[in-house]
Amino acid sequence: DVKVTQSSRYLVKRTGEKVFLECVQDMDHENMFWYRQDPGLGLRLIYFSYDVKMKEKGDIPEGYSVSREKKERFSLILESASTNQTSMYLCASSFQTGGNQPQHFGDGTRLSIL
Amino acid sequence: GQNIDQPTEMTATEGAIVQINCTYQTSGFNGLFWYQQHAGEAPTFLSYNVLDGLEEKGRFSSFLSRSKGYSYLLLKELQMKDSASYLCAVREMNTGFQKLVFGTGTRLLVSP
Numbered sequence: 001d002v003k004v005t006q007s008s009r010y011l012v013k014r015t016g017e018k019v020f021l022e023c024v025q026d027m028d029h030e031n032m033f034w035y036r037q038d039p040g041l042g043l044r045l046i047y048f049s050y051d052v053k054m055k056e057k058g059d060i061p062e063g064y065s066v067s068r069e070k071k072e073r074f075s076l077i078l079e080s081a082s083t084n085q086t087s088m089y090l091c092a093s094s095f096q097t098g099g100n101q102p103q104h105f106g107d108g109t110r111l112s113i114l
Numbered sequence: 115g116q117n118i119d120q121p122t123e124m125t126a127t128e129g130a131i132v133q134i135n136c137t138y139q140t141s142g143f144n145g146l147f148w149y150q151q152h153a154g155e156a157p158t159f160l161s162y163n164v165l166d167g168l169e170e171k172g173r174f175s176s177f178l179s180r181s182k183g184y185s186y187l188l189l190k191e192l193q194m195k196d197s198a199s200y201l202c203a204v205r206e207m208n209t210g211f212q213k214l215v216f217g218t219g220t221r222l223l224v225s226p
Contacts, residue, residue, distance in 0.1 A: 004156075031212055042218035043157075043201070050212075058213075090156065094212060102147055102159035103214060 003027070004106035006091050012112045019078040021109050023091030030096035032074035033103060034058075034066060036087040043090065049074055050096060081113045118217035120202050125223045126192055134187045134220045136202030144207035147214065148176050148187045151199045160200075161187070189222075197224045 007022035025032065033048040035058075045058030047066040055066050063085060067075045074093075078085055088110050092103040117139045126132040138146070145164040149157035163169055163178035163185060175188040187200055199219040206213055 033214075035216075040218060043203075043216040045213065045215075048213065096212065100145075100162040100164070102149075102162065104159070105156040107156045108154075 004091055004093055004104050006089075006106040006109050008109050009107060010110050010112075012114060013078075013081050014114055015081060015083060017078075017081045019081050019111070019113075021076040021078075021089055021091075021111070023074045023076070023093075023106055024072050025074075025091075025093040025104070026072065027093065027104070028071065029093035029104075030071070031094045031103075032068065033092040033094075034064075034074065034076045035090045035092065036060070037090055037108070038087050046076065083113050085111065086113045087111060118202055118204055118215060120200075120217040120220045122218070123221045123223070125225065128192055128194060128224055128226050130192050131188065131190050132192060132222065134189070134200050134202075134222065136185045136187070136217055138183050138185075138202070138204045138217075140183070140204055140206055140215075142206040143180065143204060145205040146176075146178055146185050147203045147205065148174075148185075149201040149203065151201060151219070153198070157201055192224050194224050194226070197222060 003026045005024045034046045035043040049055045049068040065077045090108045091106040094103040095101045119137045148160040151157040161176040168177045173190045178185045201219045202217040203214040
């Protein structure tokens with residue numbers, strides 16, 4: 001089974017802090033994604049990566065950056081956390097070939113910015 | 115851009131059948147996925163459609179009509195454990211990447 005592991009289930013940080021969310025997958029997937037999930041808004045794509053050291057902006061990249069130094073690891077960085085970044089953050093991965101290959105999700109990190 | 119619509123909430127009775135609809139507007143359509151998400155858990159993959167027609171997988175089936183921009187997820191013989199949110203997601207490929215755009219999800223409550 002595909003395993004996507006996010007480093008923390010719950011995280012509380014303060015406004016202005018630099019926050020790192022880590023995600024690791026064990027299926028040699030080329031693609032990795034970061035989403036945030038908010039009530040009434042669904043999952044929104046923040047950033048994605050299709051290869052090591054490659055990144056593409058999603059729909060809501062402002063206030064975030066990412067890092068992919070190794071194929072299995074994709075990090076989301078909140079440069080200076082703000083209260084409107086309080087949310088559930090979900091990481092996902094998939095093969096690049098498309099077709100019926102779905103994205104596989106981690107359990108999520110519920111981040112609170114105080 | 116994408117626009118995906120699903121009902122916000124539905125209720126049904128154990129043992130019944132329920133149909134969750136999803137309509138979308140897109141350019142570069144390259145497949146539609148349904149995911150199930152229990153509260154506080156990760157979304158898990160249920161089904162995939164890229165051609166018109168019905169895909170059946172046990173108690174769950176998914177239908178797609180590309181010309182109408184329409185899909186539905188059909189759940190038969192409902193069980194209490196089917197209470198969850200169901201997410202419709204459309205993949206677009208016009209950027210050359212596999213990018214999914216999600217609907218806001220349909221929360222299904224199954225009662226005894």
